[in-house]
């Protein structure tokens with residue numbers, strides 16, 4: 001028999017190969033691992049089992065790998081993903097550690113990042129988020145999580161029906177003074193290149209006389225999970241809305257840039273403003289469904305980005321959390337009925 005050069009197909013590690021996953025009320029599922037000499041090798045060997053656990057629970061915190069430095073951590077993240085994405089259209093800059101491996105978004109430590117799904121306004125978004133905590137803050141800074149199907153079920157029916165009918169609008173102004181710059185959001189500040197990106201990603205745009213760029217994109221607010229089929233509240237209507245901003249920051253930005261010149265804001269799909277009362281309801285429902293486990297240095301967190309919203313709570317002291325956006329999903333893969341209909 002001729003020898004084959006094809007490597008043997010690795011045997012998938014069954015889910016039962018994982019030690020028991022701790023499931024406690026108010027906390028995400030936690031897997032405690034024994035100390036391992038090579039975290040990347042461990043991640044590769046348990047990849048299928050870890051991903052199966054995320055598919056079942058929506059997220060999984062892995063504690064015990066002792067991730068302390070970016071190179072090893074990057075290797076772990078790459079072993080777990082089908083592919084790491086480049087950060088595009090971000091609303092806050094990230095530091096790049098390596099291809100596909102970034103810092104968490106730069107956001108004032110004393111301000112919360114309210115619940116959201118990563119890049120829920122983009123045509124292509126990550127199906128899986130990978131986080132690793134290299135240094136836990138002295139106080140606060142947890143990555144909270146909320147089940148998007150449960151959030152959807154808990155929202156007022158009329159509100160859901162309107163957003164389901166119309167979708168939601170994200171409006172952005174890029175003025176290179178506040179918020180992400182053109183280069184940070186589009187990978188270039190070259191006007192024709194930015195315009196090409198917008199046209200090919202269903203984003204309306206207009207250059208203002210002062211050179212700033214305004215964009216507008218309409219997206220579905222609810223997506224059906226590609227694996228479970230469950231409908232999920234998948235958007236950033238609350239987090240990127242002006243009423244979620246700190247009131248003093250909001251007042252300052254409106255004073256300086258005008259009500260239509262905020263770095264970002266959200267609206268109903270027909271262009272109507274979203275009221276403060278609605279934003280409050282959305283954030284309250286998220287709060288009621290939030291689970292959290294304070295970070296410890298060395299932790300790894302896997303999050304199903306469609307099924308599970310995440311937040312970042314205010315913190316004090318140094319905090320180093322790496323993030324990777326993995327397993328790209330295109331809107332057409334999840335039957336976004338509003339695809340390509342920005343208005």
Ligand SMILES: [Fe+2]
Nearest residue numbers: 116117118310
């Ligand atoms: Fe995020």
